[in-house]
Amino acid sequence: MKVAQIGTKHGHAAGVYQVMLEHPGVEVVGCFEPDKDRQSYCIDSGAWDDAVWLDSIEDVLENPEIVAVASEGANRESLAHTEAIVRTGKHCFYDKPAGDNFHRFMRVIEDAKSQNLEVTLGYMFRKHDGFQRMANWIRSGFLGHVFQIRAHMSTWLPEESEGGQHTDRRGLSYHRGGVLYDLGGHMLDQIVWMMGRPERVTPFLQNATSTTRDFMDNTLAVLEYSNAIVTVDIAAMEPQPTARRFEVYGTEGSAIMEPFEPADQLRLVLSEAKGGYDEGVTMIDLQDRRRYVDTFAAFVDTIENGTPSLRSLEHELLVQETLMRCTGGLAG
Structure with a gap:
């Protein structure tokens, strides 16, 4: 299963990217960071040495082989990223919280439901x-x-x-x-x-x-x-x-x-x-x-094998509300 990531500004972005790289059942196509200064900082930091950098968000959203995307932008930008990911018919591992506009998040969830897509928030204690x-x-x-x-x-x-x-x-x-x-x-x-x-x-x-x-x-x-x-x-x-x-x-x-x-x-x-x-x-x-390893594995298992989600979309809405x-x- 091919996956990708949008954003690096979330506090857990590097960790989630590494978890995806280590999952034996997925192929990470790469990461798109819309802020080129931030991308340069990541490259120089050494924390992203294993990353493949994509040139545009279309490299993620318009690639039909990419099944799921990790939304790892800053909290102020990630809801818009998640909205775009779901709109283009891709499953989303969305790092918390779900933005500042609850009604916009509700619309994203309704869109996910209509397309039978998985949206999993990155709350890290679900397998604790x-x-x-x-x-x-x-x-x-x-x-x-x-x-x-x-x-x-x-x-x-x-x-x-x-x-x-x-x-x-x-x-x-x-x-x-x-x-x-x-x-x-x-x-x-x-x-x-x-x-x-x-x-x-x-x-x-x-x-x-x-x-x-x-x-x-x-x-x-x-x-x-x-x-x-x-x-x-x-x-x-x-x-x-x-x-x-x-x-x-x-x-x-x-x-x-x-x-x-x-x-x-x-x-x-x-x-x-x-x-x-x-x-x-x-x-x-x-x-x-370790954070995220089991929750991301469950996310993949739900997409590929139809196993029940760790949390329902209704639960994700309730947490954000x-x-x-x-x-x-x-x-x-």
Whole structure:
């Protein structure tokens, strides 16, 4: 199966291109970067030594042998790229989040549905050992009634950086919600898979330290369900290594991961023994899986063999809608 990539400005663009190169079932035709200064920077950086550079976007979109395309442009440009990819009848591995215009993304998804195309958002924890265990426990009722989830996924970002990626504080100030817009979808992808659509969302967005004054660097979103509360907090100035943490609390048990990247251990607490686990505290060793390898493999398998998608197109819409509610782009 022949694939290609459009864009290099997403923070994970180089990693996704490498994952595609290493997949035994695909042939990577190449990458088109519309910003030639950015392309020159990539070539000089050494991080793209294996890349084949295409001259125009038509080299991707008008090549009938290319079946699927990775959309890896900056967040401010990637929705337009994805729209073009789907319009020309190609499957799309679309790195998160899905732009700033939710209604435009809805139209892209409707177009994909009408053509029976796969659109997979690049949320990197869908095959994460710990998140998969937690989701299975929540969805099966193993932890009883889940009444609270806390998600913490902070980072450290420079005010400005070279390379023209727009992944620094100045670049991300373009987006309403700042760092919550950039990283929140990873947590919301898990949360709405576990809990469904929240009834109400309340964002708290603050500039606490950044000299780029319109960049929201200290953020919190509260998601309210009829019988549960979920909080997602993300900041842009936490010292490394960051304490990325995910906590689930139910009436029959709890589960905590810290850190969840790299995956290490999960602390499971049960009020009574079940499922092969003892009553009380059990520390479970987790497999640390490389980002995107399994999710891209599942994307390819869906296209070639018709296996069910990891997430439906309706789920992709729900994640983006919830993110827009959290950042203030849609009403809560």
